[in-house]
Amino acid sequence: MEHGVALASVEGLEGLTLGRLATDLGMSKAGVLGHFGTKEALQLATLETGAAAFRRLVWEPARDAEPGLPRLRAICEAWITYMETARDTFPGGCLFTTASVEFDARDGALRDAVARLSGLWRRRLALEARAAVAAGDLPDDTDPEQIAYELVGLYMALNQEIQLFGAPDAGDRTRRALDRLLGPRPSD
Amino acid sequence: MEHGVALASVEGLEGLTLGRLATDLGMSKAGVLGHFGTKEALQLATLETGAAAFRRLVWEPARDAEPGLPRLRAICEAWITYMETARDTFPGGCLFTTASVEFDARDGALRDAVARLSGLWRRRLALEARAAVAAGDLPDDTDPEQIAYELVGLYMALNQEIQLFGAPDAGDRTRRALDRLLGPRPSD
DNA sequence: CCTACCGATCGGTAGG
DNA sequence: CCTACCGATCGGTAGG
Numbered sequence: 001m002e003h004g005v006a007l008a009s010v011e012g013l014e015g016l017t018l019g020r021l022a023t024d025l026g027m028s029k030a031g032v033l034g035h036f037g038t039k040e041a042l043q044l045a046t047l048e049t050g051a052a053a054f055r056r057l058v059w060e061p062a063r064d065a066e067p068g069l070p071r072l073r074a075i076c077e078a079w080i081t082y083m084e085t086a087r088d089t090f091p092g093g094c095l096f097t098t099a100s101v102e103f104d105a106r107d108g109a110l111r112d113a114v115a116r117l118s119g120l121w122r123r124r125l126a127l128e129a130r131a132a133v134a135a136g137d138l139p140d141d142t143d144p145e146q147i148a149y150e151l152v153g154l155y156m157a158l159n160q161e162i163q164l165f166g167a168p169d170a171g172d173r174t175r176r177a178l179d180r181l182l183g184p185r186p187s188d
Numbered sequence: 189m190e191h192g193v194a195l196a197s198v199e200g201l202e203g204l205t206l207g208r209l210a211t212d213l214g215m216s217k218a219g220v221l222g223h224f225g226t227k228e229a230l231q232l233a234t235l236e237t238g239a240a241a242f243r244r245l246v247w248e249p250a251r252d253a254e255p256g257l258p259r260l261r262a263i264c265e266a267w268i269t270y271m272e273t274a275r276d277t278f279p280g281g282c283l284f285t286t287a288s289v290e291f292d293a294r295d296g297a298l299r300d301a302v303a304r305l306s307g308l309w310r311r312r313l314a315l316e317a318r319a320a321v322a323a324g325d326l327p328d329d330t331d332p333e334q335i336a337y338e339l340v341g342l343y344m345a346l347n348q349e350i351q352l353f354g355a356p357d358a359g360d361r362t363r364r365a366l367d368r369l370l371g372p373r374p375s376d
Numbered sequence: 377c378c379t380a381c382c383g384a385t386c387g388g389t390a391g392g
Numbered sequence: 393c394c395t396a397c398c399g400a401t402c403g404g405t406a407g408g
Binding site for chain 4: 215216218219222223
């Protein structure tokens, strides 16, 4: 599964072929297929394995931070670290950005799964933003959904900046945008 | 070429196969291939055709606006319209967002072409932002590259909002983010 | 988990 | 532009 996630992050979930995966793992195609039944089931399992890694790398490190703005900032910082350093797990960059544009114009279980995960994470970001408003750490007229929407865009830009342009200052660019979106960090 | 652009926006530039394109056009595979020589040449030509449509739909409508903030705002508004209404040209959404994540982890002419186009457009956005600062329409300490970076993220989020989530209020969400990034529009 | 195989499709070529 | 064909690879099955 780990190798499947790595392959899919580079080639996409459609480019994750049974033959390629089997060769890389030193197995037969039928052997790989036996574990999943169909290619679509393999793709779904790969997406779920990637999602578990994302949760571990981005959500979990922020779990102990105080709900609201502190936790939102912790999530955003872990998210930058994920983009910059998860090269062994996701050598081709964020699997969910790739999967989103790969399936956003099709029907089926893959599209539904990608939309479900992306929607879930968007709502979780909005939840923290809402708590931040309630605590008085963000202005009263802040729209939590708007914050979540802009954050997602910021991290898709970060993924492009790292993968397509190989920009070394990508993380700092994102932090500057976060300062503008969430207010400057306390340490500034 | 038009049909190739439409196909690639849905299936990706790798999913644009000679056989599929030939069938759709009522031609033979060899007939299609004869025009381009290789699949890669077809993909590059498709990308360039899409780029011409992007220039026509997004850059040209803003050409007569005053350089600086007025033109930047005109570009941003045309860009929203492009995302919302270019369904006949790009039924699968923005071809350049798709191509960027499709090739950002590979080597080759396609990756180079996508990076060249994206870089060109980023620089053009930064150019207008710089003019806006010089004219006093944006704060003196504004980083034009930062504005361009955040704009790109905003439009990748808009593409996802339309294609993956089918959100009808996606354009207005983007306009709200633009107000925060560039200041409220004069009409407000 | 394997070998052996299936029909379909891939990019591309030969020859006209 | 076509027909006819190439070897490689696709997802998947049969049978063990």
